[in-house]
Amino acid sequence: MKPKIFVTRRIPDAGLSLIESRCDTSVFPGDLPPTREELIDLVPGIDGLLCLLTDPIDQKVIEAAGDNLKVISSYAAGFDNIAVDVATARGIPVGNTPGVLTETTADLAFSLLASAARRVVEGERFAREGKWKTWGPTLLMGRDIHGATLGIMGMGSIGRAMARRGAGFGMRVIYCDRSPGEIETQKFARPVSFDQLLSESDFLSLHVPLTGDTRHIIDEKTLAKMKATAVLVNTARGGVVDHDALFNALKNGIIGYAALDVTEPEPLPPDHKLYTLTNCLIVPHLGSASVATRDTMAVMAAKNLFAGLDGEQLPNCANPQVYE
Secondary structure, X not given: OOOEEEEOOOOOHHXXXXXXXXOEEEEOXXXXXXXXXXXXXXXXXXXXEEEOOOOOXXXXXXXXXXXXXXXXXXXXXXXXXXXXXXXXXXXXXXXXXXXXXXXXHHHHHHHHHHHHHOOHHHXXXXXXXXXXXXXXXXXXXXXXXXXXXXXXXXXXXXXXXXHHHHHHOOOEEEEEOOOXXXXXXXXXXXXXXXXXXXXXXXXXXXXXXXXXXXXXXXXHHHHHOOOOOOXXXXXXXXXXXXXXXXXXXXXXXOOXXXXXXXXOOOOOOOOOHHHHOOOEEEOOOOOOOOHHHHHHHHHHHHXXXXXXXXXXXXXXXXXXXXXX
């Protein structure tokens, strides 16, 4: 009998076709994720669960799945949506897809930085709305990237990839990381204190996980320490930034611009006040959204799933202590 698998939303065929060829697979229909209550109703009796970062896989969901549940495979690098401690206590390995999205997410982060610097979205809208009458010497002037200071908060793999891009564009790169270890970018990136990072950065790019320590670390007080012309880029997690404080800072000229790939909540409601600002660029969590990267993530998630079903160690495991 084929193992019973529940997939919380359709993933790219590169991975889903592998799962469907081997397993009795049920995929939640539609574009929106299942609610917590729907998950509790749909998971009983499954052998494996493949979820997305939008799915609340908490204790009740894991318990509802029952004793047959052998593996949880997340189609994401992060896994803060999963009660990993509960899974570990029940002997269930949790898989994720780290590493593969590093360069792709850094590409998006730098694209946001450049778009904000040169007011690309404002310019496109200006032209589309028929406001472009002639070339103007002061029309939609932005900020230079070359020669500017790029500050990076969090020097993990994506932070380091962002630093390389900044250096390639002739930027001065500084960073702050509580436990950076051996950072390969030290040749062109200089460590500074958090206060220095805030005060010296022309562009501040966030690359930290969402924890109790980092939630709303960008708030009214920290924004006040930034340059009035500074650009804030967030491709980490929405909760790292206090959105009310950000709105006030952008509206009142405390900082110059913000470019967000992640928000709190997600999606950000269309009537949210940040959308009313011309100096705030928001995109719908596109960090890993390239065809190649999303296909690779799907295959990685499938391989994690298969390993768990076979009782083998997952190639990428978020809770390796489960094997101890």
